[in-house]
Amino acid sequence: MAYRSILVNLDIDQPAEPIMRAAIDLASRSGARLIGLCATETPKKHAEEIRAAFLHLAANRIEAEWRGEATTPTEAVVTAARIADLVLMAAGNRADPATVVLRAGRPLLVIRSGQHALPARKIVVGWKDTREARRAIADALPLLSVAYDVAVVSVSPEPTPAEIQSLTEIVTYLAQHNVKARPQMIKSADETIGFLQVIDASDADIIVTGAYGHSRLREWAFGGITRLLLDENTRNRFLSC
Incomplete structure (x- = not known):
């Protein structure tokens, strides 16, 4: 048994690189496809910067997909979770973890702030x-x-x-x-x-x-x-x- 598809929520108001790197590390070790998600209620230029950084870090390491959504982060995560085995987000994310774990129908892994990798020793x-x-x-x-x-x-x-x-x-x-x-x-x-x-x-x-x-x-x-x-x-x- 392995995770084949992992969804990572990238908060536009948080430093994105640590959670990106942790998600890519886990997806690489799992042989999983990684879906990067960034949701904002109104268009923001920073969302495009996050998308570019995600695809650059993932290039030549894992199979990656990007999703940008014009809705609330919580709703976007709950909806996109249907195509994932596991949902990742950073601590302090604007997506509400309680709502996600209740409604997504998928396990949720919340990674502590600033962590660049996810050891599981x-x-x-x-x-x-x-x-x-x-x-x-x-x-x-x-x-x-x-x-x-x-x-x-x-x-x-x-x-x-x-x-x-x-x-x-x-x-x-x-x-x-x-x-x-x-x-x-x-x-x-x-x-x-x-x-x-x-x-x-x-x-x-x-x-x-x-x-x-x-x-x-x-x-x-x-x-x-x-x-x-x-x-x-x-x-x-x-x-x-």
């Missing part, structure tokens, strides 16, 4: 036996399969036999996909604090989690770990729901 996976976590692990398999250190972390105030079993079984599932992972069951009264302590100590390159929320009419209200990971800009975050 050490990955921490947040695990609870939910649909969102199962989906995130399946979607992240191409990254997990090339990592040399994968920790699957479950946090509970009082781990139950069922929680321990689910953690053991998901690690076995990963092994069947040639991912050597180690389980970590953390006892903590606060799930968010316990998980943050693990990732802060891990020096992980990427954090993989399901995007958890609850229905509120036709929207989702994200909370806990998901809300924190959506809002902060210092970690590379892989989110799926």
